[in-house]
Amino acid sequence: MTSAQHEKDLMACVHCGLCLPACPTYLETGSEADSPRGRLVLMRKLHEGALSPSDADVTRHLDLCLGCRACETACPSGVPYGRILETAREQINAARVRPRATALSRWALLETLSHPAAMTAALRAARITTGGDVPAEAVRLLSGDPAAAGQSVCLPEMLSPPLPPIITLAVGAKRARVGVLTGCAMRVLFGDVNSDTVRVLAANGCEVLVNRRQGCCGALHAHNGSLAEAKSLARGLIDAFSPFYGLDAIIVNSAGCGSLMKEYGSLLSDDIDYAVKAKQFAAKVRDVSEWLDELGWAAPLKAPSAETVTMTYHDACHLAHGQQIREAPRALLSRLPNVKWVALAESEVCCGSAGIYNLTEPEMARRLRERKLENLLATGASVVATGNPGCLAWIAAGLRERGLPEIRVVHPVTLLAEALDI
Ligand code: SF4
Numbered sequence: 001m002t003s004a005q006h007e008k009d010l011m012a013c014v015h016c017g018l019c020l021p022a023c024p025t026y027l028e029t030g031s032e033a034d035s036p037r038g039r040l041v042l043m044r045k046l047h048e049g050a051l052s053p054s055d056a057d058v059t060r061h062l063d064l065c066l067g068c069r070a071c072e073t074a075c076p077s078g079v080p081y082g083r084i085l086e087t088a089r090e091q092i093n094a095a096r097v098r099p100r101a102t103a104l105s106r107w108a109l110l111e112t113l114s115h116p117a118a119m120t121a122a123l124r125a126a127r128i129t130t131g132g133d134v135p136a137e138a139v140r141l142l143s144g145d146p147a148a149a150g151q152s153v154c155l156p157e158m159l160s161p162p163l164p165p166i167i168t169l170a171v172g173a174k175r176a177r178v179g180v181l182t183g184c185a186m187r188v189l190f191g192d193v194n195s196d197t198v199r200v201l202a203a204n205g206c207e208v209l210v211n212r213r214q215g216c217c218g219a220l221h222a223h224n225g226s227l228a229e230a231k232s233l234a235r236g237l238i239d240a241f242s243p244f245y246g247l248d249a250i251i252v253n254s255a256g257c258g259s260l261m262k263e264y265g266s267l268l269s270d271d272i273d274y275a276v277k278a279k280q281f282a283a284k285v286r287d288v289s290e291w292l293d294e295l296g297w298a299a300p301l302k303a304p305s306a307e308t309v310t311m312t313y314h315d316a317c318h319l320a321h322g323q324q325i326r327e328a329p330r331a332l333l334s335r336l337p338n339v340k341w342v343a344l345a346e347s348e349v350c351c352g353s354a355g356i357y358n359l360t361e362p363e364m365a366r367r368l369r370e371r372k373l374e375n376l377l378a379t380g381a382s383v384v385a386t387g388n389p390g391c392l393a394w395i396a397a398g399l400r401e402r403g404l405p406e407i408r409v410v411h412p413v414t415l416l417a418e419a420l421d422i
């Protein structure tokens, strides 16, 4: 992002305040400095040099921002809040104003979560240490924040299960040829979602390639202002998929990853070697629900249960706000027989997971999760569908802490895979 573009982005805000009621942290604190408008003023002053990144208040209010981009959806002036925030966070990172231990733990978190092998090893070690499925202690160690003690992550029986086959043939006549991003958290914690994605795509006539060379997409780094690392990871992912440019689409089942991958053109716009390739790559990226809706669902479905099941849907921020995808997952899920859908109040308000936010800002993250759980419980649903690994893990952990593990939190593609009648 050039300085001129950043300035232009900042100037787009006319301070109307229409975004305030959409902002989760403003809803919780009622403080202007914790609202999009207030933060934009701080970021503008930071850019103009009227405020310093070493000002603790600036860092505090920007750190408390979830990066959920609900303000972008609400803004009538088209302020690109997400990329403004990334640039401001890069400025703060460059000024090295955080205590050394905090900076180190943030770096360690990003490195661990963006390398599936490292994440798997850390979680296996945590499981051995704690002897349980919910290693609250591991979360505390990873976050480097004593306040995180008592938090939990629901671990599956098997971490990093085998990847789907490199090639899966289409069932019936081939309608398209697609690649699938396997991701980092998705691959380690929700490997079954990757398998379900491949199964559902194949059942709908897609030949599916799961490229083994792919790495992290860089989303966590970008959202936390580590833009040089995000660019490097983006270039690596583009290179990894380049032998497969004949693909009709690159399918993503993680909202946060898909959101950044669609923005690779902007992220790498000043890179002479990658600017064009990044745009071509980004144009092929589709969320799995978006792609299936675009392609047209063709596979037969059976009822998931003999009895009617009550389900609800939570909008992952980087799907609803980052990619403006709301109807496609609902339209697909509405095909499930014997399901009663109940609308979730404040469905588009962040659950508090927000990448590494639940580890770096545990207090606000938990407040937002409580708010989400209250709304979820009011629906009476026994199944909650949502399309992002962070939301899946964070909401499930909250339900477990409340003694409600029987309420299932599940990716939409898994519900569709379970109902396939082939
Ligand atoms: S990104 Fe989310 S938390 Fe941050 S200012 Fe916008 S609405 Fe508020």
Ligand code: SF4
Binding pocket: 012, 013, 014, 015, 016, 017, 018, 019, 020, 036, 037, 040, 071, 074, 075, 076, 077, 078, 079
């Ligand atoms: S970000 Fe948009 S909605 Fe919010 S104050 Fe600025 S112009 Fe208004």
